[in-house]
Amino acid sequence: MTAEVPPEQVAEALRDVARLGGFFALDTVAPAPFHERGGALRDGFADRARAVNDRFATAETRVGVSVAHLGLAARLWSPVLACALVHGIVPTMSGVEWSGDGTDLRLVGPRGRLAARLPSPLEAVLAEADGVLREVERGLTVKVAPGLLAGNSASALVGSAAQLLRTRPALRGPLTRLTRDLLDTGRLRGTGRITGPGPTFRRNSCCLYYRAPGGGKCGDCCLTP
Template sequence: MVAGGRGAADDVTTDEIEAALRDVARLGGFFALDTVRGPAPGEGRLTPEGFEALARTVNERYGTAEARIGVSVAHLGLAARLWSPVLACALVHGVVPVMDTVEWAGDGSALRLAGPRGRRVARPIAASADAVAEQADGVLQRVESRLPAKVAPRLLAGNSASALVGSAAQLLRSRPGLRGPLTELTGALLETGRLRGTGRITGPGLTFRRRSCCLYYRVPGGSTCGDCCLIR
């Protein structure tokens, strides 16, 4: 059940949630979330083994043996893949996909949702912050319970906040008419649970300054990201 204790009257049909996800996938990139009706035979959910393989690929790509770098960068990418479709469905279609059956779509980082279902969001939109956060950051935290390397909890929370605001900024560029409710919901989400205190929005384009670092600057030839706390 989506956080907030709402009943079956708030459920949406599989057809409706699939249509919403197909629509927001047109925004591109991390907004794409495929669906499959029913659990895929032989496939796991967001398994620790799948995440460990992603983190290892990151380390190989950037030529670093520091395990926590691969974990952090892979975690940031996963956060973006969770936040983007959830946020877009909530703002564009007024529904939240229930993400407890999200799973790896193959050997890469893409995801899909098995047995898709969803719930309607509350109005005003900020009242849905807990429900939206549960279906993105809540899923992310369950993955974090079995990471292959130790990473500071505030770094992980900062990654989630960074992915949230990055997804919101991309949605704003694609759908500028959503500025009001999008800004309202993003602000409410940054005050929800562990995201509180992770950073602040710094401009009308939803630029962001986080209070932790994702560690990308530590890869050979790496640099700071646009929202990094290390930027002066």
């Protein structure tokens, strides 16, 4: 049997997990002519990174890139993780794009697959979140350490898992297993370690937020005592 899910079922699953708030919100829209659509993630990322630099009044371009990248990672991981665990659907994120001039995202022509019918649901979840993030990274014109980018993705994954657990505590078992397995897969392996049942995380890299004027160290930062 096919793993494909009807588009409306995918859209309904995304609408449901959007109620969790914050980074879980991912609007869906029907396919539209190219000139009416927002910019691709890769094309619009540089503008978001510059906006971060402007907001924090810092000229260090890699700070803007890293902080914008971390936020984007959270907006990718959150709906994918929630849909997979709450509805058993892995949304196809290749149609994701910026929604307007801010940092919100939308998914054009929602599609998805039933996790239970995939050869590797783990690899599918990784591809639809971290894989899309890596596509954005290929367009970066600012040099940022690969380990930092992988650490951002891992940090966003655990942050999304923690928020999902707070709202859906019955998911603790499968959520914990999936999060740990993802952290042991691909480039996420070696980015850090789970330190508590939150889940809490200690990463092996720093997102550079502390270098922005008025910035500080995140709770999972390797520089935090």
